Amino acid sequence: MKILHASAEYFPYIKMGGLADMLASLTKEQAQSEEVYVALPYIGGLGKEPLWTGKDYPALLPKDAKTDSLVVSVLRDSRFLEAEESGVKLYFFQSDLFQTLDSIYGHAEEHFRFAMFSYACYALSQILKVDVFHAHDWHTAISLALQKDSPFPIPSVFTIHNLAYQGDHPFWMTGFLKEEPFRLVTSPFDHNGKCNYMKAGILSANQITTVSPGYREETLREPNGFGLSDCLNLRARDYSGILNGIDTEEWNPKKDKRIYNTFQDSNWKVGKLKNKEELFKEIGRPFLPLDAPLVGLIGRLTYQKGFPTFLKAFLDRRHLPHRYVVLGSGDPETENSFFQLSESLPDIFYFYKGYNESLAHKIEAASDFFLMPSLFEPCGLNQMYSHVYGTIPIVSRVGGLRDTVEESSLIQFKTGIVFEPNDTGSLGYALERARDLFFSPERDIVVKNIMKLDWSWKKRKAEYQSVYFRAIDLQI
Known part of the structure; x- marks a missing residue:
């Protein structure tokens, strides 16, 4: 044909x-x-x-x-x-x-x-x-x-x-x-x-x-x-x-030349730690703690992507131990908010304006969680990239995100954390559940399971x- x-x-x-x-x-x-x-x-x-x-x-x-x-x-x-x-x-x-x-x-x-x-x-x-x-x-x-x-x-x-x-x-x-x-x-x-x-x-x-x-x-x-x-x-x-x-050759932690250290499901903890350490050095944040949850966000800063909801939830949950790395550009008001946070809270927040393919891979490899607060999402690819890299997605219950991420009560079927779109309280509670999962032995089960998912x-x-x-x- x-x-x-x-x-x-x-x-x-x-x-x-x-x-x-x-x-x-x-x-x-x-x-x-x-x-x-x-x-x-x-x-x-x-x-x-x-x-x-x-x-x-x-x-x-x-x-x-x-x-x-x-x-x-x-x-x-x-x-x-x-x-x-x-x-x-x-x-x-x-x-x-x-x-x-x-x-x-x-x-x-x-x-x-x-x-x-x-x-x-x-x-x-x-x-x-x-x-x-x-x-x-x-x-x-x-x-x-x-x-x-x-x-x-x-x-x-x-x-x-x-x-x-x-x-x-x-x-x-x-x-x-x-x-x-x-x-x-x-x-x-x-x-x-x-x-x-x-x-x-x-x-x-x-x-x-x-x-x-x-x-x-x-x-x-x-x-x-x-x-x-x-x-x-x-x-x-x-x-x-x-x-x-997804392109499983382009997005593959076992042989990705863009990330600092390759890894697979058998050594994901060591791989994540090394990638996180090197990422912090590259972005000028070597003082950030390696034992705190790192949340990555990548995307166009548009109304669709729900970043204002994230900003409100972030401010409401500043007491959480999470660190955030954001890559994207778009709405000037959102960009300015992210710049201000990056300057005023350098021990918590980092923002890179623009798009950088290599940095996107490095963020996926280093992050413990990947946040997608979309108001609507036709499919989304980053939640699939995240699965492959052992990065647990935190997503709103919309479109392709609800088709690919399930927060099952049965740990062997849990593939992420899900919240209601455009709901600051629901997103905030999802960040709290991410903290609990990060420090739980169940995280090892979830990570190994999601790295075996087939999104080819x-x-x-x-x-x-x-x-x-x-x-x-x-x-x-």
Whole structure:
């Protein structure tokens, strides 16, 4: 089977969140038995230089190159440059629209950039004659509408990674979608008076997936549907929740070259202690006690991630022996709060603004607990990374977190600590239970059990395969 994925992110080239990790690890697994291609933008700030093959492909179909519109001229001057990574063929969309960017999001004219990219991905799928076209999130959703309206449609799948971001724009800004080479009827994509790219993907794809069963159920009801739950309910028969997996080569404490000391379940205590000691030295906190619980937090500092709830719970439970290491960036107010804590309470709190892949691995390896206070979480990957590194996750009961972490009363089935979202008291009590578990002999049982959990892509790959076959059946 020939599969083309279209995405704005792909690790290690473009990474802003879990989408990059998810797609890189999924495609690596798929490439063991299928022909797998990935289309992504070629931005100036790539995280790694691609291994180019020397081949390139047009971004415009010959039948659409007959007019001289602005859109056609942009696409005529653009190309896909081919590269390869772990058996996956990568196609970088080389265009003036993206090459001046040092990051993928947060720029003006995103509605136009990603629409151009979406058309180019659609054209590439036709040129490569793939069996399945798999688009990810709103940035590539217009390609699904093009696929649906094509005289030669390719079976399509749309994966929703985060419904909170929908790519909705005023119709006056998206008039070009009615012109060459799009020629789309955009009225069905109307949501609250705007052209909603996410809705276009939901209505157009043969099959829809999201990244956990729990999140699927949540999005079928408001407010977690962010206004699109009715639309998703109309497609409920074609809507699946498939839990993400992780790259067990990239995230593996036995051979992780980014951490200070490798370890496994048989020597996890020594491994944790050495990694904690070296981490404290690197962040300039060598005076912190090694026998106190270390809680790691990594993520985008956005409303979704629930950091204001954590800040309140932290202040309410300052008497606890926990130390905290936070890695992330985003909301300026949250960043300022974390900076103040890092300066005023250096013996308890450390904050690193930004994202650092190596530091993320080191925090996972050194931490005793990993906190995810999300208000909603489509899947989450860090709780799975934490399991593999013997780091007990403390998570809110939402989405993929409740699918992967269970606070069972039976110690042999306990895989973490769970609290209610947006509830300061519940999170505070969870931190108290973490303290009790840290000093309990039961911790050894929990750690050894979670390090044996299998979060690889083997099972999930088969689930996606089933979705692809359903998409093909619907297209025939």
